[in-house]
Amino acid sequence: GAVVSQHPSRVICKSGTSVKIECRSLDFQATTMFWYRQFPKKSLMLMATSNEGSKATYEQGVEKDKFLINHASLTLSTLTVTSAHPEDSSFYICSAASLAGGYEQYFGPGTRLTVT
Amino acid sequence: QKEVEQNSGPLSVPEGAIASLNCTYSDRGSQSFFWYRQYSGKSPELIMSIYSNGDKEDGRFTAQLNKASQYVSLLIRDSQPSDSATYLCAPKGAGNNRKLIWGLGTSLAVNP
Numbered sequence: 001g002a003v004v005s006q007h008p009s010r011v012i013c014k015s016g017t018s019v020k021i022e023c024r025s026l027d028f029q030a031t032t033m034f035w036y037r038q039f040p041k042k043s044l045m046l047m048a049t050s051n052e053g054s055k056a057t058y059e060q061g062v063e064k065d066k067f068l069i070n071h072a073s074l075t076l077s078t079l080t081v082t083s084a085h086p087e088d089s090s091f092y093i094c095s096a097a098s099l100a101g102g103y104e105q106y107f108g109p110g111t112r113l114t115v116t
Numbered sequence: 117q118k119e120v121e122q123n124s125g126p127l128s129v130p131e132g133a134i135a136s137l138n139c140t141y142s143d144r145g146s147q148s149f150f151w152y153r154q155y156s157g158k159s160p161e162l163i164m165s166i167y168s169n170g171d172k173e174d175g176r177f178t179a180q181l182n183k184a185s186q187y188v189s190l191l192i193r194d195s196q197p198s199d200s201a202t203y204l205c206a207p208k209g210a211g212n213n214r215k216l217i218w219g220l221g222t223s224l225a226v227n228p
Contacts, residue, residue, distance in 0.1 A: 002162075032214050043220045044160070044204070049213065057213075093159045102167075103148045103208040105216060107159040 003027050004096050006108030013084055013115055020080045021111045023094030029074035030096035034105060035067070038091045050077050074099065084115040119143060120219035122205055128225045135192040137203050137222050142186065145210025146217075149181060151190045152204040154221065160204055164190060195226040 003026040013019050023033060035047045048064075050056040050071035058064045068080040077096075081088055091112050095105035121140045129135045137151075148167050152160035166172045166179040166188065178191040188207070192199055202223050206216040 034215070044218045046215060046218075049215060091157075095160075097214050102165070103214055103216070104150055104162055104165055105214075106162060107152075110159040 002098065002106040004094065004106050004108040006094055006111055008111060009109060010112045011114070013113070015085055015115055016083055018080055018082045019084055019113060020078055021092055021094070023077045023079070023096070023108050025075045025096045025106070029099040031074065031099045032097045033071055033077040034095045035069060035079050036093045036095065038093060044093070081113065084113070086115045089113055089115045119217045120205055120207065122219040122222045124220055125223040126225050127222055128227060129195050131195060131197060131226055131228050133195050135195045135199065135224055135226070137190040137224065139188045139205030139219060140186055141188070141207045141217070143207065143209050143217065144186065146207035148208040149179070149188045150206045150216060151179060152206060154202045154204060197226050197228050200224055200226050
């Protein structure tokens with residue numbers, strides 16, 4: 001149980017374009033989903049917390065207009081990186097917390113974004 | 117003081133030995149604690165949760181919690197090369213949100 005999928009697993013895009021990443025909880029309902037970014041050999045950096053049906057809460061320093069998050073249902077959240085630049089190249093990972101569970105987060109497999 | 121402190125390692129143990137991973141945290145209000153394993157290039161995977169003082173065992177893994185000392189540890193018995201990964205300690209912070217506080221993790225290498 002507690003499976004989270006993420007799509008795509010890898011994406012290469014040109015500078016200035018937008019990329020959408022989907023995160024789905026497959027076998028549970030997730031009231032809260034989290035979006036992280038991780039650079040090589042660095043710790044997980046929380047970008048934002050999204051609750052179903054409400055606006056995402058962004059961490060300090062994360063531009064909400066650049067990283068658009070939509071949590072449209074209890075099983076789907078999307079992150080759109082708008083006007084991507086090479087410095088946005090990173091490993092983006094979502095996680096989900098179950099409606100019925102405690103505080104544990106279940107992670108998707110991640111999306112490796114390369115902006116050329 | 118960092119919110120979560122872990123020895124970055126690498127911690128190197130021979131196959132079959134016990135690996136001991138330690139973590140201290142600064143938020144006295146934390147009540148829930150999680151250990152995640154992250155293989156290189158992959159996302160974190162939940163391996164243990166602990167909420168009460170004392171020990172909690174699950175297979176080869178034992179989590180230990182001491183809230184008074186603000187200390188949580190993970191023991192891995194009969195370590196295998198497949199256990200080689202970074203282990204992340206993640207307490208839930210006090211407060212109404214569901215965010216976990218992440219350390220940098222300890223890199224474990226199990227040598228055959």
